[in-house]
Amino acid sequence: MFGYSMVQMVRSNAHKLDWPLRENVLQLYKPFKWTPCFLHNFFEKKVKNRKKMSVIIEFEEGCHESGFHSTGQVLSKEKRCTIKKQFQTINCCSAEVTPSALHMLLSQCRDIRKIYLNREVKALLDTATESSHAKEVTRNGTVLTGKGVTVAVIDTGIYHHPDLEGRIIGFADFVNQKTEPYDDNGHGTHCAGDIASSGASSSGKYQGPAPEADLIGVKVLNKSGSGTLADIIEGVEWCIQYNKEHTKNPIRIISMSLGGDALKYDKETDDPLVKAVEEAWNEGIVVCVAAGNSGPEAQTISSPGVSEKVITVGAYDDNDTASNEDDTVASFSSRGPTVYGKEKPDILAPGVDIVSLRSPRSYLDKLQKSNRVGSLYFSLSGTSMATPICAGIAALILQQNPQLSPDEVKTLIRQSPDQWTNEDPNIYGAGAVNAENAVPKE
Known part of the structure; x- marks a missing residue:
């Protein structure tokens, strides 16, 4: 041979x-x-x-x-x-x-x-707003809703759901090159709702942390939830270029509920996906990425979640209650250290049985009919769901103080927990995110 x-x-x-x-x-x-x-x-x-x-x-x-x-x-x-x-x-x-x-x-x-x-990259699948204390966070007499903050969801697309009415302000499709928003998988729509659902169709029951944030759908994953490194990199680069052309209303946050196995290179930034998300971070965009669903084994953080810069989000189970007393870390949530020996994840957010927006007739909608909640909602689990919830909380922080840098937003999120703060950081990160604590008081 x-x-x-x-x-x-x-x-x-x-x-x-x-x-x-x-x-x-x-x-x-x-x-x-x-x-x-x-x-x-x-x-x-x-x-x-x-x-x-x-x-x-x-x-x-x-x-x-x-x-x-x-x-x-x-x-x-x-x-x-x-x-x-x-x-x-x-x-x-x-x-x-x-x-x-x-x-x-x-x-x-x-x-x-x-x-x-x-290589192939996939969507990371295996009560939430209340358990992360993100409902009705009030500062200076104003209830924060993410208004004026734009979040890009790099995923399978976004369906025109009534709970997002008038707030999908942009769409880029690197799979089928369509111009109007759509989601033939359903994962991206669920994630968009985890960030910014108004809950209008459920009398506010299934509302995201940032119900007035604007959204941009960046479709890089196909109908079955798969894409390639090049697709994802192109999506991230598009966001960076978008900000150069839209300086008055730029993308402030990228939510990425996707990833692939982390390969060990000489250093993290030799990983093309890590290089891409860190370039976005350096350009002033807060990047929230999923830790992965390969737990409970150690050293299972996926790429680009191995990046030291970005906010890597693990998942916990809130057991469908607003109380923190019965919360447990999700068994599937990927654990650190990374393949480079660094502590991860950064934070945990709710990620088990999360009810969010349904994309009718999409791949997941047909595959998992039992997950439908009424006619407009859908239940899914994964660090995929935890990540956009964290992104929604970041939107509240940036609404309160638009001048904050990505590093400052990350610090506020990591300093917010009052639960699991002294546990193993390679399982719990800094603890369970708490929006009330994360948003600056002044």
Whole structure:
């Protein structure tokens, strides 16, 4: 096996290929075990030139333009290869390449730092407003509702639900390129309601923490709740660009209830997803991401939740009561430390049997009919639900003080708990989020 040219290429360029991509290339040779030796050269040539792989190419610092240009030149000479998207904010591009083209890129383009497999990323699935003390938080005689704060939900889309009437102010679709808001999965709509449902259709019963916040739907996951690294990065980059074009009413918060297995690179920021969300954070956007649903085992925090900068949210079970006395951490909530040995999650929020908005005839709506609550609502569990609840609380904080930086918002959220404050931080984080404590008094 080690005599094959692609295997030799992987071994000599291991430092420039992430582990899933190396494995992907090597797996191409698995059928050769059962192929007569005299046919190996013939089949290797076919594999090298015909098998397509979706990748993300990262360039050396300061070499984006030259790297992008040289990559384009190499791929233009290769059949079945193309550059898909350019991500200038994180110094990357996405492309479809054959193993042969991959070899040419590594041998001819000096500006390439690393090449990653464009892996799959999924939506993270397995009373809430009251238990997080986010109902009727009042400051200076005003009940805070998230009014004037825009939250982007990077997910499966948002359905035009009556409880969001007039507050879906933008929509971007990187899956089907549609222009009007929709949600063919249902996960994104539920998350949007966890942030900003007015509860109008339930007399306020199923109201989110920020019932007057504005929403932007960024669809990066398909009907079944799956997407790729490139899709997610494109969605985050779109949010950053949106703010450059909408300075008067920018996106203040990104809620991301999605993730993939965290691979251990030399450092966190070598992870393309981490790099993307930290760029948004550096641009002044508070980013709330799900810890993952792979608990109760340790070291199961997903990516991009392993980022030290962003707010990584785990889930607890409020047992459908407003009292904290019967609350327990959700068994599925991912635990730290991260694969880099850092403490996570940052905070816990309600995430079990959360009733929020239903997207009729969507994938989840058809798959889990028993989860319907009346005709307009739906019950789901996961750190996916905890994350937007935390994002809604961040909206209250920013309504009260729009000048706060993402770091300051994170500090306020982490200082808010009065429950589980002295427990294992790799299970409980700083404790259970408390909106009443998180929003500054002045």
